[in-house]
Amino acid sequence: MIDETKKPLAVVLLATYNERENLHSLIPLLFDKVFPQVKNWRLRVLVIDDYSPDGTADVVKKMMKRYSELELIQGRKEGLGKAYYRGMNYLLRKDPQIDVFIQMDADLSHDPTLIPLLLKKIKEGDVVIGNRYIKGGSIPADWGLKRKFLSFLGNFIVSLFLFNWWVRDWTTGYRAIKSKVFKAIRNEMKEKRFNGYTWQIAFLNKALQRGYKIVFVPLVFTDRRFGKSKLGPEYIINTLIYLISDVIKNPPRFYRFALVGFLGFLVNFFGLAFFSTAFKNSWPQLSVGWRNFLANSVAAELSIISNFIFNNLWTFADRQLSHWRHILVQFIKFNLTSFTTGILVPSLIIGGGTALLGDKYRQLILVLAIILFTVPANYFVYNKFIWKKTAQA
Numbered sequence: 241m242i243d244e245t246k247k248p249l250a251v252v253l254l255a256t257y258n259e260r261e262n263l264h265s266l267i268p269l270l271f272d273k274v275f276p277q278v279k280n281w282r283l284r285v286l287v288i289d290d291y292s293p294d295g296t297a298d299v300v301k302k303m304m305k306r307y308s309e310l311e312l313i314q315g316r317k318e319g320l321g322k323a324y325y326r327g328m329n330y331l332l333r334k335d336p337q338i339d340v341f342i343q344m345d346a347d348l349s350h351d352p353t354l355i356p357l358l359l360k361k362i363k364e365g366d367v368v369i370g371n372r373y374i375k376g377g378s379i380p381a382d383w384g385l386k387r388k389f390l391s392f393l394g395n396f397i398v399s400l401f402l403f404n405w406w407v408r409d410w411t412t413g414y415r416a417i418k419s420k421v422f423k424a425i426r427n428e429m430k431e432k433r434f435n436g437y438t439w440q441i442a443f444l445n446k447a448l449q450r451g452y453k454i455v456f457v458p459l460v461f462t463d464r465r466f467g468k469s470k471l472g473p474e475y476i477i478n479t480l481i482y483l484i485s486d487v488i489k490n491p492p493r494f495y496r497f498a499l500v501g502f503l504g505f506l507v508n509f510f511g512l513a514f515f516s517t518a519f520k521n522s523w524p525q526l527s528v529g530w531r532n533f534l535a536n537s538v539a540a541e542l543s544i545i546s547n548f549i550f551n552n553l554w555t556f557a558d559r560q561l562s563h564w565r566h567i568l569v570q571f572i573k574f575n576l577t578s579f580t581t582g583i584l585v586p587s588l589i590i591g592g593g594t595a596l597l598g599d600k601y602r603q604l605i606l607v608l609a610i611i612l613f614t615v616p617a618n619y620f621v622y623n624k625f626i627w628k629k630t631a632q633a
């Protein structure tokens with residue numbers, strides 16, 4: 241006989257607002273069909289209902305007589321995020337040993353038979369998300385073009401702010417979450433801004449920022465069976481405010497890199513003007529061509545030094561070079577990189593491009609070469625060679 245109490249414990253959290261009809265089918269599905277398939281976990285269900293006027297709680301209370309592992313808490317309606325927050329806190333107070341929370345919409349949009357897979361995958365990470373935008377996942381085919389586009393646009397905007405292109409489904413509500421993740425971020429998740437649907441995005445982002453591992457399973461998302469969606473404009477405003485404040489507080493590495501690069505450009509720009517004037521006064525006999533050649537060489541090197549210093553102190557603060565010999569070696573590499581990606585290759589592209597297309601494209605080719613080649617190449621080389629992850633071994 242397996243000792244039941246030794247098995248890890250997972251609790252399915254169902255936040256509900258007017259989901260009476262849906263719970264009628266969902267709860268028996270969970271207890272009679274899905275849970276018997278899961279052998280190595282203890283499973284429970286907590287319904288967090290906000291005094292739904294349709295009598296959702298009555299359905300739950302009736303079913304509690306049939307299912308001993310079903311529980312209900314009720315509270316004031318403050319939004320989906322707040323309901324999850326209350327539910328997770330309640331569960332941890334009651335049973336600090338809880339291992340995994342499973343968040344799931346109660347409207348039958350989330351296929352309950354995916355639970356065994358979520359529990360299997362949680363062994364590979366700290367949060368498992370049902371992802372609609374990876375291979376095997378999908379949104380309902382009957383969604384109109386506008387709804388599809390809005391969903392795409394929403395995820396694109398979140399990805400852009402956070403500069404994270406691999407999560408792809410930030411808003412998905414079907415998740416298995418190790419309780420330690422919630423414990424680590426619970427104080428921050430208390431904020432009022434996360435009371436609604438912004439909860440989902442913020443939770444995932446905060447977990448990622450702390451280095452927790454996110455694993456995906458494909459999710460085939462279906463339209464709710466009964467009732468109507470509670471998604472409203474609250475969500476857009478709160479999410480935008482959150483994203484803006486987060487990008488200021490924790491700018492993603494790429495944005496730090498871009499800002500440092502822009503500062504470097506300013507150093508070069510104003511440096512050229514400054515040294516050109518200074519050299520003119522000191523060496524009036526110097527030809528204008530040679531004077532500006534020298535002035536820009538000095539200004540460009542200053543901008544390289546500025547880039548190196550600020551990338552080391554800020555962009556790659558977590559991989560900072562601190563030993564002087566290390567700094568020197570990497571600074572030499574940095575200079576070689578800057579020369580290659582910033583001068584040599586763009587000059588070759590401009591030379592070749594204008595020979596092929598004509599002189600009128602000269603400035604355009606420069607801009608394109610910098611955006612399409614210099615920026616990504618520098619970012620790649622800095623990440624992989626100059627501030628590589630194991631540099632401080």
Ligand SMILES: Nc1nc2c(ncn2[C@@H]2O[C@H](COP(=O)(O)OP(=O)(O)O)[C@@H](O)[C@H]2O)c(=O)[nH]1
Nearest residue numbers: 255256257288290319320323345346347469470
């Ligand atoms: N307790 C509680 N549950 C909510 C609240 N808002 C939404 N929900 C539940 O969250 C789940 C997802 O909501 P839904 O309206 O289907 O959102 P959509 O699928 O994004 O359109 C459903 O189970 C809702 O009943 C709320 O304010 N309080």
Ligand SMILES: [Mg+2]
Nearest residue numbers: 345347349464
């Ligand atoms: Mg729904």
